[in-house]
Amino acid sequence: MSDTFFTAAPHWTWWIIFYFFIGGIAGAAFLLASLLHLFAQPTDRPLARLGYYVAFIGAVVSGLLLTLDLNRPLRFWHMLIESNTGAPMFKSWVPMSVGSWGLLLFGLFAFLAALAALGEDRSDIKLLNSAPVRLLRRRGPSAIIAVLGSIFGLFLAGYTGVLLAVSNRPIWADSTLLGLLFLVSAASTGAAALILLAHWRRAGHPESLAWLSWFDQRVLLAELLVLVVFLVSLGSVAQVFLSWWGLLLLIGVVGVGILWPLLLARQHRTHARRELIRGASLVLIGGFLLRVVVLLSSEQIHVIGSGVTTP
Amino acid sequence: MPEAMGFYTDTTVCIGCKACEVACKEWNQLPARNGGQIEMSGDSYDNTQRLDGIHWRHVKFVEQFSEERTDGRWLMMSDVCKHCVNAPCLEICPTGAIIRTEFDTVVIQSDTCNGCRACIAACPFGVIDINDVSNVAQKCTLCYDRLQVGLEPACSKACPTDSIRFGPIRELKQQAETRVQQLHQLGEKRAHLYGADDKILGGLNSFYLLVDEPEVYGLPRSPRMPTRNLLPASLFSTAGAVLLALLGMVGLRKRRMDEHVSPQDQADV
Numbered sequence: 151m152s153d154t155f156f157t158a159a160p161h162w163t164w165w166i167i168f169y170f171f172i173g174g175i176a177g178a179a180f181l182l183a184s185l186l187h188l189f190a191q192p193t194d195r196p197l198a199r200l201g202y203y204v205a206f207i208g209a210v211v212s213g214l215l216l217t218l219d220l221n222r223p224l225r226f227w228h229m230l231i232e233s234n235t236g237a238p239m240f241k242s243w244v245p246m247s248v249g250s251w252g253l254l255l256f257g258l259f260a261f262l263a264a265l266a267a268l269g270e271d272r273s274d275i276k277l278l279n280s281a282p283v284r285l286l287r288r289r290g291p292s293a294i295i296a297v298l299g300s301i302f303g304l305f306l307a308g309y310t311g312v313l314l315a316v317s318n319r320p321i322w323a324d325s326t327l328l329g330l331l332f333l334v335s336a337a338s339t340g341a342a343a344l345i346l347l348a349h350w351r352r353a354g355h356p357e358s359l360a361w362l363s364w365f366d367q368r369v370l371l372a373e374l375l376v377l378v379v380f381l382v383s384l385g386s387v388a389q390v391f392l393s394w395w396g397l398l399l400l401i402g403v404v405g406v407g408i409l410w411p412l413l414l415a416r417q418h419r420t421h422a423r424r425e426l427i428r429g430a431s432l433v434l435i436g437g438f439l440l441r442v443v444v445l446l447s448s449e450q451i452h453v454i455g456s457g458v459t460t461p
Numbered sequence: 462m463p464e465a466m467g468f469y470t471d472t473t474v475c476i477g478c479k480a481c482e483v484a485c486k487e488w489n490q491l492p493a494r495n496g497g498q499i500e501m502s503g504d505s506y507d508n509t510q511r512l513d514g515i516h517w518r519h520v521k522f523v524e525q526f527s528e529e530r531t532d533g534r535w536l537m538m539s540d541v542c543k544h545c546v547n548a549p550c551l552e553i554c555p556t557g558a559i560i561r562t563e564f565d566t567v568v569i570q571s572d573t574c575n576g577c578r579a580c581i582a583a584c585p586f587g588v589i590d591i592n593d594v595s596n597v598a599q600k601c602t603l604c605y606d607r608l609q610v611g612l613e614p615a616c617s618k619a620c621p622t623d624s625i626r627f628g629p630i631r632e633l634k635q636q637a638e639t640r641v642q643q644l645h646q647l648g649e650k651r652a653h654l655y656g657a658d659d660k661i662l663g664g665l666n667s668f669y670l671l672v673d674e675p676e677v678y679g680l681p682r683s684p685r686m687p688t689r690n691l692l693p694a695s696l697f698s699t700a701g702a703v704l705l706a707l708l709g710m711v712g713l714r715k716r717r718m719d720e721h722v723s724p725q726d727q728a729d730v
């Protein structure tokens with residue numbers, strides 16, 4: 151039995167599951183928006199702006215979810231400032247500490263990018279046409295925001311898995327691939343969320359959506375590969391998934407969230423809108439279930455008496 | 462500076478009386494579970510079941526009986542925070558709430574902890590949990606308040622068989638080694654020390670004399686620091702991040718190339 155089984159569960163459940171899901175979407179949405187912003191054409195601008203909005207809203211919601219998960223939410227600032235000295239609180243070797251600063255800085259860049267996007271969308275509003283907002287929209291500053299925000303966005307999408315790995319809990323600490331798995335899953339759910347929102351807001355040019363779909367299909371294949379390697383890397387601990395959690399992983403994450411969308415994309419190479427929407431919805435469901443399975447299957451294992459309880 | 466202090470627990474003389482549990486609860490004013498309503502676990506005489514935010518001492522009962530119950534033995538062990546020399550909880554706490562004291566013990570400062578629960582996931586022994594009254598993570602402080610005024614921790618003071626011994630780690634190790642030799646001479650060859658040397662997390666300032674494998678007592682054989690995974694996990698994620706960004710760029714470039722090629726193709730046709 152792995153040494154990780156003799157530990158206690160940290161009760162990271164629904165607030166954290168939603169944070170991992172939404173934070174991942176926000177980080178990936180910023181990256182995709184930045185790529186469209188920096189390397190694509192004017193017809194892609196509406197989708198880029200949508201990506202920046204998603205990133206900013208996702209960053210705000212992420213912060214709220216993390217705060218709500220604390221047993222003492224009013225002490226959230228202890229993550230950033232030493233409560234007794236007032237000095238900055240930062241531990242470079244602690245993912246939760248680095249993540250707190252990373253989310254804050256990502257939120258800052260997402261805010262600036264969303265403000266510039268809003269200035270472009272609603273230039274009729276005086277405040278959004280002011281000199282500082284116009285400065286944000288200029289090529290140089292906006293490129294810097296896009297690049298730095300993308301780095302922090304990718305960090306946000308992946309550090310959550312590293313945070314779990316840097317523990318002593320079963321499944322999480324039994325592999326070093328969880329960060330990569332969450333990152334790739336964040337990329338697929340981020341693209342799927344943008345496809346859905348673009349459809350809802352009628353914001354995406356068909357060519358932009360085609361690129362997103364192309365990207366999502368390849369990321370889904372990568373996700374399947376990383377998931378298999380992750381399970382293999384668990385060794386004997388993978389036996390935990392010989393349970394309902396394994397069934398949910400197989401049917402919900404692999405079947406519904408990866409294989410079905412890939413199948414839909416193969417059947418409809420013309421990217422018919424309805425199939426795009428259906429595929430994107432399935433990817434979101436699968437991405438959410440991945441986090442449910444990873445978090446809750448480990449939560450059920452804990453030391454009790456002189457033994458261990460497993461699912 | 463005072464020298465390192467801690468516990469040496471000789472499980473062979475533990476009688477399972479739980480005086481340590483009671484003394485700990487009384488001194489540290491820890492509440493009962495379920496508002497004091499009795500809850501039978503069905504697991505031997507163990508009804509508190511685990512260490513957590515309101516149970517800083519826990520007496521484990523291991524029943525080893527043959528199937529027909531003609532032969533058997535009880536193993537009893539009073540479990541507590543190990544006050545590791547390299548403490549995973551202290552290493553991973555993002556707020557700096559967990560500190561090392563002048564006695565080389567590990568203490569959670571309740572006024573700094575914000576209840577993120579990272580320490581719970583980091584502890585290799587399942588020692589820490591949230592105390593529902595204070596709403597922060599709590600565990601044994603090795604009676605830091607008593608140590609500061611020269612008193613012995615409440616649990617070891619109350620132990621009627623001296624199964625729990627308190628003192629300078631250096632002296633406790635000598636006592637423990639002598640006891641192991643004595644047990645070996647008496648024929649109990651399985652007797653060994655757990656955490657007395659520096660192989661487990663640099664040494665445990667609460668170490669044990671066991672007469673079976675660690676797993677039998679619900680203890681991990683070779684617990685490690687959580688940060689062992691930091692570098693490889695970060696490198697895999699960083700490589701993935703670079704590849705994802707490149708994939709997006711390749712997709713956009715491919716689209717542009719296709720757009721340029723298409724009119725040519727049409728002309729050829």
